[in-house]
Amino acid sequence: MSAAATTQTGARPARAGRRPSVPSWVGTVPFLAYVAVFLLWPTGIVVVDSFKNPAGGWAFANITRLGDPLVRGYFIGSFKLCVLSSLFGAVLGAILAYAIASGDPDGPMRRLYLAVSGVLAQFGGVTLAFAFLVLIGPVGLLFHAGWFYSFPWGITVIYTYFQIPLMVLVFLPAIDGVKIQWREASENLGASAWQYWRYVGGPLLMPAFLGGLLLLFANALSAFATIVAWENQIAYIVPQQISTAMTSEVGLSNVNVADLLALGMVIMVAIVMTGYALLQRRAARWLR
Amino acid sequence: MAAVTSVGETPAPAAASRPRGMHAGRRRRLNAFRYVVFTVFGLFFLLPLLAMVRFSFEGAKLGTWSGAAWKQIASYQGEGVPPLLSSIEITLELAVITSVVMLVLLVPTMIWVRLRVQWLARTMEFLSLLPLTIPAIVLVVGLGPIYNRIQHYSLSALMLFWIYVVLALPYAYRALAAGLGAIDVTTLSEAARSLGASWFTVMVRVIAPNMRQAILNALLLTFALVLGEFTIAFLLLYNNLQVELYSISRNTPNAGVVFSTSSAALAFAFILLLILSYAGRRRRGRG
Numbered sequence: 001m002s003a004a005a006t007t008q009t010g011a012r013p014a015r016a017g018r019r020p021s022v023p024s025w026v027g028t029v030p031f032l033a034y035v036a037v038f039l040l041w042p043t044g045i046v047v048v049d050s051f052k053n054p055a056g057g058w059a060f061a062n063i064t065r066l067g068d069p070l071v072r073g074y075f076i077g078s079f080k081l082c083v084l085s086s087l088f089g090a091v092l093g094a095i096l097a098y099a100i101a102s103g104d105p106d107g108p109m110r111r112l113y114l115a116v117s118g119v120l121a122q123f124g125g126v127t128l129a130f131a132f133l134v135l136i137g138p139v140g141l142l143f144h145a146g147w148f149y150s151f152p153w154g155i156t157v158i159y160t161y162f163q164i165p166l167m168v169l170v171f172l173p174a175i176d177g178v179k180i181q182w183r184e185a186s187e188n189l190g191a192s193a194w195q196y197w198r199y200v201g202g203p204l205l206m207p208a209f210l211g212g213l214l215l216l217f218a219n220a221l222s223a224f225a226t227i228v229a230w231e232n233q234i235a236y237i238v239p240q241q242i243s244t245a246m247t248s249e250v251g252l253s254n255v256n257v258a259d260l261l262a263l264g265m266v267i268m269v270a271i272v273m274t275g276y277a278l279l280q281r282r283a284a285r286w287l288r
Numbered sequence: 289m290a291a292v293t294s295v296g297e298t299p300a301p302a303a304a305s306r307p308r309g310m311h312a313g314r315r316r317r318l319n320a321f322r323y324v325v326f327t328v329f330g331l332f333f334l335l336p337l338l339a340m341v342r343f344s345f346e347g348a349k350l351g352t353w354s355g356a357a358w359k360q361i362a363s364y365q366g367e368g369v370p371p372l373l374s375s376i377e378i379t380l381e382l383a384v385i386t387s388v389v390m391l392v393l394l395v396p397t398m399i400w401v402r403l404r405v406q407w408l409a410r411t412m413e414f415l416s417l418l419p420l421t422i423p424a425i426v427l428v429v430g431l432g433p434i435y436n437r438i439q440h441y442s443l444s445a446l447m448l449f450w451i452y453v454v455l456a457l458p459y460a461y462r463a464l465a466a467g468l469g470a471i472d473v474t475t476l477s478e479a480a481r482s483l484g485a486s487w488f489t490v491m492v493r494v495i496a497p498n499m500r501q502a503i504l505n506a507l508l509l510t511f512a513l514v515l516g517e518f519t520i521a522f523l524l525l526y527n528n529l530q531v532e533l534y535s536i537s538r539n540t541p542n543a544g545v546v547f548s549t550s551s552a553a554l555a556f557a558f559i560l561l562l563i564l565s566y567a568g569r570r571r572r573g574r575g
Contacts, residue, residue: 024400024404024405025405025408027396027397027400027404027405028397028400028401028405028408028412030393030397031393031394031397031412032415034393034453034454035415035416035454035457037434038431038434038450038451038453038454039415039418039419039422039427039454039457041430041434042427042428042429042430042431042434043422043426043427043430044430045429045430045432045433045434046426046429046430049430092329095325096325096329099321099322099325099326102318102322103322109322109326111566113326113329115562115566116333118561118564119557119558119561119562120333122512122513122516122557122561123516123554123557124516125516125517125518125530126518126530126533126534126550127340127516127530127533127550127553127554128336130340130533130537130546130547130550131336131337131339131340131550132336134336134339134340134342134343134547135335135336135339135340139343139542140339141339141342141343142335142339161332161333161336164329164332165333218421221423222423222424222425222426224423224424224425224518224519225518225519225522225530228518228522228534229518229534229537232538239423239425239519242425242426242429243425243522243523246428246429246432246523247523247525258429259429259430262425262426262429262430265423265425265426266422266426269421269422269423270421273421
């Protein structure tokens, strides 16, 4: 459309005449090439290599090693941590989001908490583990929690710190979409507060809540820096074991273990994110 | 005008959802509930940060105050690790390079796709958001062979920028897409083109200045991301700020300098991101 417009103006007939020889999608080649080399290729390597043996031959039997009790242990560890931290994060985040949404939409509290949530949802990693270490760790300034180094509780508390703000960010639009008229209508029909939440508000918000829960799950699954800074001796979860497999000097055989564990994570994330996308679509129905 | 969160781009019907017609009693109870919630969550978010800052001022004896850990930032040299200052420099350089490469790669392509190759728009969005769903720890496993090749040419930790651009891609893309969506790209470019502007002029002098805020957002997000990156640098055995802090804390548990540097880096990242969220809101408020 814009091509036609420019040709009609006849500003540069010479260039316009030459243009058809170079299709316009060529302009996107640098971007596509970059993404292919640094995103698609590494992912492809992970998938292909997890079906190979160290000698380079195909070994589809590798996939059965995901069922190996040791390997399964790391996945169970990851699963526990993700379920706990996303449940706490989602419930607490939803409460905070409700408190924010029920106030003045231009009020200072809302602005402050939104700005802070945007910052803290990104905040994780080594520094976060240090911050909790000095707060409730062995040198704790507030107190010394005996469970600080216990898995999964100690690390769950730390993960909750960045899970709550993320939930606020994804759940607030859904709460904002709940109209006061719906509450008034149910009150006029004689519904109590409990009945309103049980039969109207709850079901309306449920898809958005579950979607947020899944997003938090994926978020916890891929976190790595925080847990390494928290405990670097014992591997509890898959990312830690990938790290061990990659850096240990036992030999090449471990490289494919890392690939296999990574493949397992890709599968998990893919399942979770598909569920998230479906729930988001369901939730969006009420947000118009 | 309703405040809109950074994630949901739906214009919230907040004016309607405002509980105006509530009974006074319920309004009071709700307000009490809100302030309890704000206080409890505020403490939860604030205390770890305060503890870290307080600990960075800890003197030789418990409970005393001292600025020694902050002075050490400039001179600290741990055992078996490069000087702290050099890793700070590397990280800042990485942040600048990554931001520039990301902008050069993404802004012209996004404008071009919007103007001339609409049918690629969905593919581009998918590819740009894909890094959100592929954990860094997975990416790094596949990056081994690629970085082996890069290391034939350069061993510098600055080479990390290649992959950092990919990590920043989803955040930068969303920031830029919001900015691009707010202006009428087609009309602007047709006007410029019909006045004889080249495509380069259209992008650099016509469209880019109109999405200044979005470009700034993308820059800040990229910068903050690079400052906090640990996973990839650690597993590819490079040394950036976060890896350095981790190594120091392993060699010397409770070294004050770890906490002062962490606090400083954190304060820096917070300021960047707070600028972003307040600047963004002002722009939306006007519109």
